[in-house]
Amino acid sequence: MLGFETVESGVSEAARTLNDFRKDIDVLNHESVTFSNLSLDDQLIDAYREASQPDWDGQGSTAVSPATLQLAKKFVESLPRKYQTPEIAPEPDGHVNLEWYNGKRRLLSVSVNPDGRLHWAALIGGEDPRGSCVFFGEAPKTLLHLLRRVCRG
Numbered sequence: 001m002l003g004f005e006t007v008e009s010g011v012s013e014a015a016r017t018l019n020d021f022r023k024d025i026d027v028l029n030h031e032s033v034t035f036s037n038l039s040l041d042d043q044l045i046d047a048y049r050e051a052s053q054p055d056w057d058g059q060g061s062t063a064v065s066p067a068t069l070q071l072a073k074k075f076v077e078s079l080p081r082k083y084q085t086p087e088i089a090p091e092p093d094g095h096v097n098l099e100w101y102n103g104k105r106r107l108l109s110v111s112v113n114p115d116g117r118l119h120w121a122a123l124i125g126g127e128d129p130r131g132s133c134v135f136f137g138e139a140p141k142t143l144l145h146l147l148r149r150v151c152r153g
Helices: 013-031 035-051 066-077 141-152
Strands: 087-090 096-101 106-112 117-124 130-134
Touching: 013 035, 013 066, 035 066, 035 087, 066 096, 066 106, 096 141, 106 141, 117 141, 130 141
Parallel strands: none
Antiparallel strands: 087 096, 096 106, 106 117, 117 130
């Protein structure tokens, strides 16, 4: 066990979201799956703790909503398990950034917004493809193709 204390007295949306993440981690511990999913939850919780209030960066930033974190989690979970867990960070506009890095000139950055739109940019050798799409619960083929190219080195 990761040592989370089971306290369910919070009534806010944020408290429910953190409790849901804790429950997900408990399920993963009992199912004996890879640690990459635990790392995903840990990073999402850290991002929420860092950016759950307006002006979290001291420069007028927008708070990251629990709904945006849930969309980011669903997107990452829609990817094949063979890919590493991305680095996760809040963005000043309230979006969540997911980043896969595989050495020099191999990078995919996906920004998840509260409405389910994914904005992405990649650097693969000399190419720098960019675009956006709406996330409907399945990983978009374009992003799967780019992720495959970034991760294969």
